[in-house]
Amino acid sequence: MLSTLLLGVLVILVLYILSTWKKKKQNLPPGPTPWPVIGNIPQIDRLAPYDSLTKLGEKYGNVFTIYFGWNPVVVLYGYSTLRDALLGQADDFSGRAIVPVFERIANRKGLVFSNGPHWQQQRRFSLATLRNFGMGKRSIEDRVTEEAKFLLDFFQGKQGKPFNPAPEITAAVSNVICSIVFGDRFDTEDKTFQTLHKMISENIAFLGQRGFQMYNTYPNILKWLPGEHNKIFENASKLQAFLGGLIENHTLTRDPNCPRDFVDSFLNKIDEEAGNPDSHFTMESLTYTTFNLFIAGTETTASTIRWALRFMLRYPEIQKKIQDEIDNVLGSEKRPSLEDRVRLPYTDAVIHEVQRFASIVPNGLPHEALENINFQGYTIPKGTQIITFLHSALNDKNFWDKPEAFNPERFLQNGKFVKNEALIPFGAGKRSCIGEALAKTEIFIFFVSILQKFTLKPVPGEDGPIELIGGGTRSPKPFNLCAEWRV
């Protein structure tokens, strides 16, 4: 028994030494010494992994290596490094890491979890189609304005009494993407719709949990064991089945000469490529790409709007300044539109500071070296996962004065809005978010519409500092507010 144990320890020791040796030989960036088998996973805080990565960045510099199990993961830290990689060596850093969780959910198909020609074609088609619908008969802005109206009615119906705005905001945001992708909106009370949102937020939250890294590190063991990951795969299947039903319905009701929405346009593309056996436009890729848009387009934007409202409860003086600006520029009746943004520089500055401070996708989505990459004197071997640590750009002391403070004034100069290149909540380069323009339209119109009509107040006794839900994504803890009608 003792000898078996000793042998086990010896094997682990040898493997450990080998891995350290291999690391040196590979010319990977420096980093903390990994534990055998588990790597650096225990050194990454479960509730605030971005804080652990920040500490490691301060210690090891702008490119460092950590280990998930035996696998090295290179972290890009600070805005200059992210810029040099994602923009300076854009092709090198355009790969997506199809980690085991993504592989099982999306089978390397669709837009977010694919690489190579399949990804390029889904991305090009999706960008062009989203743009077309923006310029079509009903602009994206019209769709957002319509949803804003439903949202305002809901707020008004609460008559100043406390309520949690989260479900309604999620429904409004989700309805915008549904309208673009499926040409239809859902009743916000619809139970199926609410269940889908619950599943989406569970799955997004899982991306930031330790279970996500554990499954990606030991998929062949964990796939047999109970745990949170099973729920995530179940949710994904249910969501895909729901979307499959909507797509099926489109195939029965469509007129190819008059595509109503994203799904109809995709079905036309499938017809167009029907003679090509290598086409990347299939019913399978349609399901995965709409699945991507539906998920990516909902929780991120809704979370940013929740943050914005939460900040208004915390900083009433900022809320007052926004309302004064809206009153001067729009008055109480003119519906906000995107072109008003330049005339509302303070409001615009607050929204940008919300996005910076909130840092809702702190680690970005995982990238991967599809070939060996030479970067800053190191070699990142083919197959290595890369974390584009966006949170470090949004808090980079070389680009932001006192980044820990919420300070919209940093985006203003002589009363005019000024950009800061380090603000990259949507990522940068070839993999950057394709929904950036849509998200910005939604955040601006929903936020301005709400503050034009209501003053938001904390519920007495619930006006403490902003707390976060723990995990890898950054969202404020659920909160209630009172929305008082402004006359």
Ligand code: HEM
């Ligand atoms: C405030 C809202 C949003 C934020 C902060 C955000 C952020 C991000 C980030 C950080 C990435 C990863 C970039 C990378 O891999 O380097 C991403 C990718 C993506 N986002 Fe967004 N996003 C938002 C809204 C949206 C919306 C509304 C859509 C829907 C159209 C969307 C669709 C996508 C897609 C499809 C990708 C994958 C792109 C690819 O792999 O090529 N996002 N987003």
